[in-house]
Amino acid sequence: MGVLALVGTRKGLFLLTADDERDSWQVEGPLLDGWGVYHAIVDERDGTFHAAANHLVYGPTVQRSSDGGKTWRRSHQIGLPEQSGLTVNATWHIEPGRPAEPGTLYLGGDPAFLSRSDDGGETWEANRGILEHPTRDRWPPSRGGLLLHCVQLDPSDAQRMYVAVSGGGTFRTVDGGATWAPKNNDVEFDLVSDPYPEVGQCVHKLVLHPARPERLWQQNHCGVYRSDDCGDTWQRLDGNGLPGPFGFTIMLDPTDPDVAVVIPEKAYEYHYTVDGLGVYRTRDGGQTWERMVDGLPQQAWAAVLREASAFDAESMYFGTQSGSFFALTNGDTWVEGVRHLPPILSVEVTAWSE
């Protein structure tokens, strides 16, 4: 089966397609021309495309297309409650709901809000448990915003889900979103006097393993972590083979819960890869890491953002801020499928046939 990649960029959305070999890619776009597409995803329940599209002047939007990207409709109610004193700065992530909840979608954004739609993305209602969280005054904002950027639904439990905030940490609900418990035990935040606070951690990417949903991985500002108990405890994993603790994105293998792939970057103010474009994989749950750079440029100062990677049962995919899109072929070799796109902000994939 071939693959369709929705590649969100600083200047619009591109549709990339390849057959089963994944070594030759066709490009269509830009759709949503001129919009910064922070995230775009296909809702597997009905084929609708959803995009978190932002513009420096026209502001934040959520857009959807039911005809493969030819025409788009904007959500008309994404604002936050007036009494909150907050307004939406940007939309960052759209997560389609579970198969048993058609029409439901989740939206994360800045300033650290989670909204839910029950009408397919036309209107949204902000989650009060997040907006009014008792620890919210201890979530430090940064120059890039205060971002709720990851929403992970537990496929085995309709009431359990996770969100991640930069910087606030990981939060879990077990009552469908009414209340949220911080899940940052053993996760370091090295900027404050207590390096293991209840909240304030800067999670860069949180991913739940689809076949073992009690297992979560996170690439944090301060290291790579794995939890095997729904976030109750975390084990730090970047000490054995990674060149550093810092990075943004993380990819998994849906057929093997012990596999994870990260792309470390020079930390803090810098945000680019060191020693070429170095991708690192673990096959043993993070105990050891190996460099996997076959096919990647070794003279490179690349940056791969949190949303700019994806995985399916056959392969992994990522895009760089320098506009290159890579796919893993034969399990070990990367192919640069497309280059010279605008800076890539997000990648999602879905099955596709010509």
Add this chain to the structure above:
Amino acid sequence: MVRVVVPSMLAAQAGGRGHFDVEVETVGEALHALPVADLVIDERGELRRYINVYVDGSDARDRGGLACPLTGAHEVRIVAMLSGG
């Protein structure tokens, strides 16, 4: 009747239409009448910071902003103010 002219990204969001003829009294009413009103007016009802509105060539911010009267006006032009390089 006044003609509201929008730039191309807003036209794309309005089904390809680049101008709208509206019968209104003020700039605010003209903008609210657009299918892209949410892209020029923020969620608290203010004109977005880097949207300029020119009424027959005059900046509406100098004439009351959204309250700027359109009596006798012919054209309202929306411009996205972008800088950089």
